[in-house]
Amino acid sequence: MKFKIANILLGLSVAGIYCLHRTFISVSLLWMLPCFLLHGTVVILGCIKIGWSFFLPVVCSSNTSSRVVALTFDDGPNKDFTPFIIDTLSRNNIKATFFCIGKNIPGNEDILKRMELEGHTVGNHSNSHHFWFDLFSARKMLADMQEVDKKVYAITGRKLTMFRPPYGITNPNVAKAIKMGNYTPVGWNIRSLDTVAKDKKQLLARIESRLKPGAIILLHDSIKLTSEALPEAIAMIRKNGYDIVPLSELFD
Numbered sequence: 001m002k003f004k005i006a007n008i009l010l011g012l013s014v015a016g017i018y019c020l021h022r023t024f025i026s027v028s029l030l031w032m033l034p035c036f037l038l039h040g041t042v043v044i045l046g047c048i049k050i051g052w053s054f055f056l057p058v059v060c061s062s063n064t065s066s067r068v069v070a071l072t073f074d075d076g077p078n079k080d081f082t083p084f085i086i087d088t089l090s091r092n093n094i095k096a097t098f099f100c101i102g103k104n105i106p107g108n109e110d111i112l113k114r115m116e117l118e119g120h121t122v123g124n125h126s127n128s129h130h131f132w133f134d135l136f137s138a139r140k141m142l143a144d145m146q147e148v149d150k151k152v153y154a155i156t157g158r159k160l161t162m163f164r165p166p167y168g169i170t171n172p173n174v175a176k177a178i179k180m181g182n183y184t185p186v187g188w189n190i191r192s193l194d195t196v197a198k199d200k201k202q203l204l205a206r207i208e209s210r211l212k213p214g215a216i217i218l219l220h221d222s223i224k225l226t227s228e229a230l231p232e233a234i235a236m237i238r239k240n241g242y243d244i245v246p247l248s249e250l251f252d
């Protein structure tokens with residue numbers, strides 16, 4: 001929708017400059033250049049900022065005023081860290097959402113079974129998590145996404161409904177694939193930056209400073225620091241007066 005508005009605005013600006021040029025020859029067509037540059041910049045930002053919902057509406061937080069947040073973990077299942085993370089969640093009676101990469105599932109079926117048995121939600125984070133995923137055609141993206149559905153269904157018997165785009169990038173093809181697959185796109189509004197955080201202190205401080213009602217927190221169950229910091233992160237979130245609820249409950 002916002003993408004369409006940006007295109008309409010570009011079209012109107014270019015047409016306006018052309019008309020002015022035809023009427024007053026002193027108006028240069030070069031004025032179109034800043035219009036294209038501005039449009040290009042906005043579109044690129046729209047691709048990388050999932051919270052803008054630029055190409056399609058993406059669930060990135062809840063409008064609730066209640067002090068509740070949801071935890072989401074990307075890029076697993078991971079033999080080394082996901083079981084430890086599930087143990088921590090279980091000890092704290094927390095249900096989270098795991099956006100799994102399909103290619104990581106073979107050999108980790110027991111982890112998927114645990115997620116299902118212990119009441120966590122599994123989401124689709126693409127099969128390949130390919131670096132150029134965003135340049136795939138919509139059909140190729142959908143085929144990649146459906147691979148994950150098949151793998152998870154064979155293990156848990158559950159059909160996946162949520163999709164989180166790899167790298168949080170959206171574009172017209174990602175939007176089309178999500179629509180064709182009838183997925184609910186899910187983003188975040190607290191990016192923990194656990195993949196680049198130097199230590200626990202930095203990670204916890206970043207999450208704490210961004211806590212707000214209805215937030216969806218992005219973490220990774222493929223990172224050692226995240227698995228080690230999780231017990232303290234949970235304690236810190238609760239100390240700030242927030243309940244950690246399943247993603248579905250955030251919207252009740």
Ligand SMILES: [Zn+2]
Nearest residue numbers: 074075166167
């Ligand atoms: Zn990822």
